[in-house]
Amino acid sequence: MTTADRRYHHPVSFTWWARKPSYLLFVLRELSSVFVAWFVVYLLLLVAAVSSGNESYQGFLEWSSHPLMIALNVIAFAFVLLHAVTWFGLAPKAIVLRLGSWRVPPNLILAAHYGAWLVISVAVAWVILR
Amino acid sequence: MTTKRSPEPFAWLLFSSGGMAAAMLIPVLLLLFGIVFPLGWLSAPSHDRLAAVLTHPVTLLVLFGLCVLALFHWAHRFRYTLYDGLQLRKAAPVIAVLCYGGAAVGSVIAAFVLIRAL
Structure with missing residues (x-):
């Protein structure tokens, strides 16, 4: 059984992350996980295409060179780099x-x-x- | 007397191994298959060549580990992004089930896709 949390909670605005560059960087770093998950989807689609034969592999290559896909993957790459750099940056502290x-x-x-x-x-x- | 054990350390272990695997392996793979080959900077490997690399058990094992760990890394981090970023603390149990459940379902799908490649 749970009881309502009656401790005081300081109200936090919905846009707290826009107040300081360091807050924004924190939120972007946390959002990088979405692009990590996107990469897993992309990788599995590639593997599935390769194991279905040359024709579906060529189809995957064509799909991946659509301008929207390239744009998405450029953004994803930037986020994954942000993840890697911030992750390695934390390692000496951890x-x-x-x-x-x-x-x-x-x-x-x-x-x-x-x-x-x-x-x-x-x-x-x-x-x-x- | 029973002690209540929190699953948090286990979730954190998966999160941190996933963070390391993702940082080490994803940038190079995404750069090649998401940008370099699609833009034609280098020609993509032939189907035979890539199929030979993919059907190697070591490749499949590495990719399976990467998929599972990266998915649980996402689940853990995204869970806290939703709690803190969107102030959804009241929905915490539902969010946790959806995030880790999503990662578990994704891991099973990854296993199927990778075994089929063998």
Whole structure:
């Protein structure tokens, strides 16, 4: 059984996120998850098209080069980049790594994430393009 | 005495693994298949070539992991976006069920699509 929450809640306006650039960036970062989900849909459509044969794969390529699809994916790419940059930016704050009594410096943790990102991206591109 | 365990740490674990997988893998894949190939900057791989990459068990496993984790990452983050961004705290239980339920259904669909590719 639940009872009504009777604590005081300071009223927050519906447009609180428009008040400061840092609030707006926060909301955009949170919205990036919608484009992460869109990518999963797009990827599964690609996989389904490839496994249905060459004809449906060519159909997918044609559909994906429609100007509206390209526009959507350019926006999605910008949001996914925002996600990656803000995610790696948080990593040194979230990860405290100690080797013996030595604490790995936050900048090194940040650099390691960008390094891994570069290596993985190049490896994925190589597998697809070779 | 029974202790009530919150599922929150488990949801957060999925959220953070999904955030990492998405950050590492999605930009390059979306750049290639969403922008570079459609604009013709590079020619898209042939069907035979892409089918060979996709039917490799390692590729399917990586893509399945990426899909599941990315979907639960979305569910967790979008849930809080709706709570805070749109001030929908009263609808919290419904939103949680819709978000995680959506991610679970999406994961099952991903499994079907990827197994069919094998």
